[in-house]
Each structure stands twice: as C-alpha cells, then as structure tokens.
Amino acid sequence: MGQINQKYVLAVLLVALVCVPLILTNNYLLLVATLIGIYIIVNCGLDIVFGYSGQITLGQAGFYAIGAYSSAILSIHTEIPVIFCMIFGGLLSSFLGMLVAIPSVKLVHHFLAMVTIGFGEIIRLLAMNGGELTGAADGISFIPKLNLFGYVFETVGSYYYFVLACVVVFLVIKHNLVTSRVGRAFRSIRDDNAAAAAFGINVRRMKVTAFTVEGFFGGFGGALYAHLVGFISPETFALQQSVIFLTMVLLGGSGTLWGPVIGTVLISILFEALQPFGQVQMVVYGLIIMVVIMFLPRGIAGTLNDRFNRQNSKKLELSSDAS
Amino acid sequence: MTLLKVDNVTKRFAGLTAVDSCSFSVEQGAVHALIGPNGAGKTTMFNMIGGALAVSDGAINFDGQDLAGTLPHDRMKMGIARTFQLISLFKEMNVIENVMAGAYCRTHSGILASMLNLPSARREAEATKARALELLDFVGLGDSAGAGLMLAGSLSYGEQRILEIARALAGDPKLILLDEPAAGMNPTEKIRLSDTIRQIANKGVTVLIVEHDMQLVMGVADKITVLDHGVRIAEGLPKDIQNDPEVIRAYIGEGAEQC
Numbered sequence: 027m028g029q030i031n032q033k034y035v036l037a038v039l040l041v042a043l044v045c046v047p048l049i050l051t052n053n054y055l056l057l058v059a060t061l062i063g064i065y066i067i068v069n070c071g072l073d074i075v076f077g078y079s080g081q082i083t084l085g086q087a088g089f090y091a092i093g094a095y096s097s098a099i100l101s102i103h104t105e106i107p108v109i110f111c112m113i114f115g116g117l118l119s120s121f122l123g124m125l126v127a128i129p130s131v132k133l134v135h136h137f138l139a140m141v142t143i144g145f146g147e148i149i150r151l152l153a154m155n156g157g158e159l160t161g162a163a164d165g166i167s168f169i170p171k172l173n174l175f176g177y178v179f180e181t182v183g184s185y186y187y188f189v190l191a192c193v194v195v196f197l198v199i200k201h202n203l204v205t206s207r208v209g210r211a212f213r214s215i216r217d218d219n220a221a222a223a224a225f226g227i228n229v230r231r232m233k234v235t236a237f238t239v240e241g242f243f244g245g246f247g248g249a250l251y252a253h254l255v256g257f258i259s260p261e262t263f264a265l266q267q268s269v270i271f272l273t274m275v276l277l278g279g280s281g282t283l284w285g286p287v288i289g290t291v292l293i294s295i296l297f298e299a300l301q302p303f304g305q306v307q308m309v310v311y312g313l314i315i316m317v318v319i320m321f322l323p324r325g326i327a328g329t330l331n332d333r334f335n336r337q338n339s340k341k342l343e344l345s346s347d348a349s
Numbered sequence: 350m351t352l353l354k355v356d357n358v359t360k361r362f363a364g365l366t367a368v369d370s371c372s373f374s375v376e377q378g379a380v381h382a383l384i385g386p387n388g389a390g391k392t393t394m395f396n397m398i399g400g401a402l403a404v405s406d407g408a409i410n411f412d413g414q415d416l417a418g419t420l421p422h423d424r425m426k427m428g429i430a431r432t433f434q435l436i437s438l439f440k441e442m443n444v445i446e447n448v449m450a451g452a453y454c455r456t457h458s459g460i461l462a463s464m465l466n467l468p469s470a471r472r473e474a475e476a477t478k479a480r481a482l483e484l485l486d487f488v489g490l491g492d493s494a495g496a497g498l499m500l501a502g503s504l505s506y507g508e509q510r511i512l513e514i515a516r517a518l519a520g521d522p523k524l525i526l527l528d529e530p531a532a533g534m535n536p537t538e539k540i541r542l543s544d545t546i547r548q549i550a551n552k553g554v555t556v557l558i559v560e561h562d563m564q565l566v567m568g569v570a571d572k573i574t575v576l577d578h579g580v581r582i583a584e585g586l587p588k589d590i591q592n593d594p595e596v597i598r599a600y601i602g603e604g605a606e607q608c
Contacts, residue, residue, distance in 0.1 A: 204484045206463030206470060210450045212440045223435035224399060224426035226454025235460055281441070288408060333499055337505070 043190055047183040048077045056182045057254075063189035063296045064250045069275050069286035071243020076272070077280030078204050080216030082135060085126070085315035086271045088149035089244025089249070091263035092119040095153055095160060095273040097249035098169045098258060108172045112249035119245020120238050127237035131230045146268055153260045165259025172253050185254055192250065196243060201283055203239065212236055216281075266308070268295075273311055276318050279325025288326050352377040352524055352555050355396070358407035360393050360579075366379055367393040369579040370407065375524070380546060380556045382566045384590075385576035386599055391559040394576070395528050398557070399431045409568045412523060426454045428523035432513035432530060440502030444490065447501045447512060448481035450476075451519030484515045488545055507538040511598075514545065518554070525549065527558040531565050543569045567591065575599065 050056050075083045097115035101108050130141045153160045172179040179185040214222040278289020300307045353375040360368040375381045396402040400421040406513050409416045458470040485491040517579040546569050567587045575583040577599040
C-alpha cells in the first residue's frame with residue numbers, strides 16, 4: 027500500500043515541478059528554483075558523507091568550486107562540449123575528494139572538520155591566486171551555455187528542465203547507493219566502527235569512498251552552477267557556503283533521502299525572504315542551527331521517520347498481543 | 350580436527366598481564382566454553398582471536414593459518430565472526446539490514462553497480478536478503494511479520510543479543526565467538542539460546558563462548574577451558590570442571606572445601 031501511494035505522490039510532484047516554469051514567469055524566481063535544484067544535488071552528496079557515513083565535513087564549497095572552475099575553464103579554452111566539461115568537473119572534484127580523504131580519514135569529529143575547512147579554503151585561495159586561468163578575484167565571466175544535440179539552453183526556463191532531470195538522476199543514484207551493500211557499509215561505520223571492522227568492512231576505505239562520491243555530487247553541482255549564471259568568482263565558494271549547505275542538510279534531516287531536499291527548499295526560500303535584511307541572514311542561520319540541534323536533532327525528515335517507526339512498533343506489539 | 354589453536358599467548362597492558370602464556374585448542378564443530386571469574390582475561394582472549402587486539406607474545410593459529418598481523422576484517426574473511434559483550438548492533442539500521450551487513454565480506458557488489466542498481470547488484474541483494482530472513486528465522490527472530498523492518502535499537506535487550514548472533518552467522522563463519530550471549534536474558538530466552546547454540550554447532554559451525562551463566566555453559570558446552578588471572582587453570586568436560594577443586598577455589602575462594 028505504502029509503495030503505491032508513494033509512487034502516486036512522486037508522480038504528482040514531478041508533474042508539478044515540470045509545470046513550474048509555466049507558472050513562474052518571473053525570471054528571477056525561476057533562477058532561484060533552478061539554484062534550489064543544484065543545491066539539492068550538492069546536498070545529497072554531502073549527506074552521503076555526513077548523514078550516512080557519519081563523518082563531519084565542511085569542505086563542500088571546495089568541491090563545488092572545483093567543479094565550477096574546471097568546467098568553466100575547460101569549456102572556455104577548448105572545444106569540448108559543455109556536458110563533458112561538466113562531467114569532467116565532477117570527476118576531477120571526485121578525484122581530489124579521494125586524495126584529501128586518504129590521509130584525513132584517520133581523523134574524526136572536530137579534527138576532520140578542521141581538515142575539510144582547510145581543504146575548502148585552499149581551493150578558494152587557489153582560485154583567488156590563479157592568475158589569468160581563474161581570473162583571480164574578478165573570477166571568470168562569459169562561461170558558455172550548455173548545448174545538447176544542437177539545442178542551446180539559452181534561457182533559465184530551459185536550463186531549469188535540465189537541472190530537474192539531473193536532480194532526478196542524482197536522487198535515484200543516492201537512493202540506490204544508500205540502500206545497497208555499499209550503503210549498508212557506510213551506515214555501519216556510522217553506527218559502530220568496531221563492529222563494522224569486525225564484519226569485514228574496511229572502515230578507512232569506506233570513508234574514502236564516501237568522500238569520493240561526495241566530490242562527484244558537489245563538483246557536478248558546481249559545474250551546473252557555473253553554466254547557469256555564466257559568471258563565477260572566489261567569493262561564491264567561501265566557508266560560509268559550506269555552512270549553508272550543512273545547515274540545509276541538518277534542518278531537513280541528515281541520513282534520509284528526502285531530508286536534504288526539504289531542508290534545501292526551506293532554507294533557500296527563507297534566504298530569499300531575508301534578502302532585504304542583508305547580514306541578518308547569517309544571524310538567522312545561526313539561530314536555525316541552534317534550534318534544530320536542540321529541538322529537532324534528527325531534522326524534519328528524521329523526526330517524521332522516528333514517529334512512523336514508533337507507530338509501526340506499536341502496531342506490531344498490538345498484533346502480537348492479539349495472536 | 351583442531352580449528353583454532355591458541356599457543357602460549359600472552360597479553361600485557363602497561364604493567365598488567367591480562368593473559369599469561371595461555372594455550373588451548375578448539376575442535377572443529379564443537380561448542381567450546383571459556384569461563385572464569387571477572388577479570389580472568391576471557392574478553393581479552395576473545396579480542397585477540399577476533400583481531401581487535403594484537404598478542405604480545407605467542408601465536409594463534411586458525412584453520413592452518415597463523416593469524417599474526419591480520420586485521421579484524423581479514424579474519425572475518427578467513428571465517429571468524431563474533432558477537433560483542435556490549436551490544437554493538439547498527440542501531441539506526443533495521444533488523445534485516447543488520448544481518449545483511451553481516452554478509453558484507455561474502456558479497457561483492459561494488460560502488461558503481463550499487464549506484465546504478467545493475468542486475469548483478471540487484472540479484473545479489475535479493476539473495477542476501479533471502480539468506481538474512483532465513484537466519485532470522487533460524488535464531489527465532491522471524492516470528493512476527495514486519496519485525497525485520499524495526500530498527501535494531503528498538504528491540505528488547507535479549508532480542509538484540511540474538512540479532513547479534515544472526516548477524517555473525519550471515520558471514521558464513523567457520524568459527525563464531527559469542528561474548529556473554531546470555532547476559533540480560535530472561536530464563537525462557539536462555540533456553541531458546543542454548544537450543545540455538547546447539548543448532549549452530551550441528552550445522553558444522555564451531556562455537557567458542559564466554560559466559561557467566563554456569564547452568565547454560567554446563568548444558569551446552571562440549572569442552573570447557575577455565576581461566577583465572579590470565580592463566581589457564583583447568584580444561585575438560587563440563588562434569589569434570591564442575592568438580593575441579595582448582596576451579597571451585599577460583600570461583601568461591603580459599604576454604605570453599607570446608608563448606
């Protein structure tokens with residue numbers, strides 16, 4: 027029963043999302059909707075490391091930057107089609123994620139947080155001091171638009187559909203991964219390191235794998251961003267951006283399929299609503315983190331899941347009493 | 350045939366000798382119990398066999414291979430699975446997934462096959478799940494339909510201990526190490542547990558058990574090794590151990606004979 031219902035809900039949701047550009051004729055709002063899609067992809071990657079593997083990471087903006095810069099540079103200086111530049115951006119970010127993870131997976135908690143913050147900052151500083159290649163503080167402009175089979179995604183409305191398709195693909199990949207053998211290994215190192223090792227799970231290798239996957243999600247998201255707005259500069263990829271990503275995942279509920287989606291949508295809308303108030307935004311972020319940690323430590327989706335599980339076990343007790 | 354041979358093994362922690370030149374052998378297919386008062390070194394011995402601790406001196410030989418230098422995940426592949434004295438289930442995963450995770454080293458789906466949900470990964474996942482359900486049935490956790498979908502952390506204490514056994518069996522081990530499996534169980538659960546342990550041995554899986562519940566140990570073990578202060582003080586059949594003066598002295602203290 028639950029599964030059929032779920033399919034209906036998903037189908038309706040998808041139809042509604044397809045209709046969004048028909049209703050939202052305001053270009054700015056459509057841009058926000060497209061950005062939400064990109065953030066969802068990035069946050070799904072973050073959630074694989076943070077929510078499913080239990081490793082703290084604050085280097086998400088670094089992956090985002092690697093994907094954005096490498097895809098932008100490649101598409102400007104070579105004839106390679108933009109779609110391949112985007113995939114390259116994801117793969118490069120993934121590879122660097124693996125390189126960073128190999129020495130740092132021995133670390134846990136705040137030590138790992140420091141290393142990942144350092145990683146993000148190094149990437150930002152490289153972009154800042156990259157000379158002509160990265161455009162230094164001025165960044166890169168006139169990044170070409172995506173062109174697929176001769177169709178150029180010139181308008182935000184058309185690009186929205188491309189991003190929507192990517193979101194669906196990445197959500198399916200995430201769902202497949204976390205429910206698979208590898209996904210169970212991720213969750214087992216989160217729940218109990220020693221027991222995971224005793225069951226033949228190579229804890230360090232699993233952590234490296236998680237960071238590698240996160241790198242691809244984050245890098246591809248960054249590339250999507252670069253070719254959407256056509257302009258990137260180092261200030262987009264500051265630590266603040268990593269904190270925003272993490273807040274989205276925390277609020278929505280880490281370690282769930284829909285949590286990061288819910289969190290990303292809510293925070294993005296809030297962000298837009300607070301736009302006129304300038305710096306107050308960060309104060310609101312701080313407050314959200316505090317409130318979530320105190321009252322909703324498992325986020326919105328996690329809290330709903332808990333309630334559902336509790337009801338389920340109550341039903342089970344009742345039925346076993348009856349029998 | 351000897352499956353596990355512990356040969357003059359010593360474990361020293363900064364100044365304290367937890368296990369001192371201890372030797373014993375576990376026969377293939379037997380239920381072998383390791384008993385002794387608190388602090389005798391039983392869990393330390395378990396951790397050395399499982400690979401969580403390195404031996405300071407001596408050698409452990411399993412199935413004809415020296416275990417020196419192998420890590421816990423290597424030993425799982427070689428066929429040594431264990432349960433934990435402090436329950437170490439994957440609490441945020443459901444019951445079936447816990448057992449499936451136990452089969453990790455016997456399955457092969459890689460990251461790409463998993464992400465794309467390729468037919469090979471799907472087939473393997475289905476087979477693993479079927480096997481997990483079978484094992485849950487075997488240990489007696491398969492009764493109530495839907496229980497498999499409950500989070501492991503929400504089971505009762507006794508059920509969690511049983512789930513640990515099912516998870517360990519999922520790796521198709523040759524030797525299973527049970528670390529105080531009856532702790533916190535009620536009498537009915539203990540009877541059920543003895544039965545399960547016998548059935549595990551009947552399937553050809555060797556059992557090495559550390560347990561404080563003497564009634565359970567005497568009923569289920571083929572052979573008993575007794576440790577005290579890290580030293581082996583006795584070994585033999587349950588009925589011999591029960592009457593061994595050394596053992597009685599270790600458990601009850603000097604002067605016990607006069608009672």
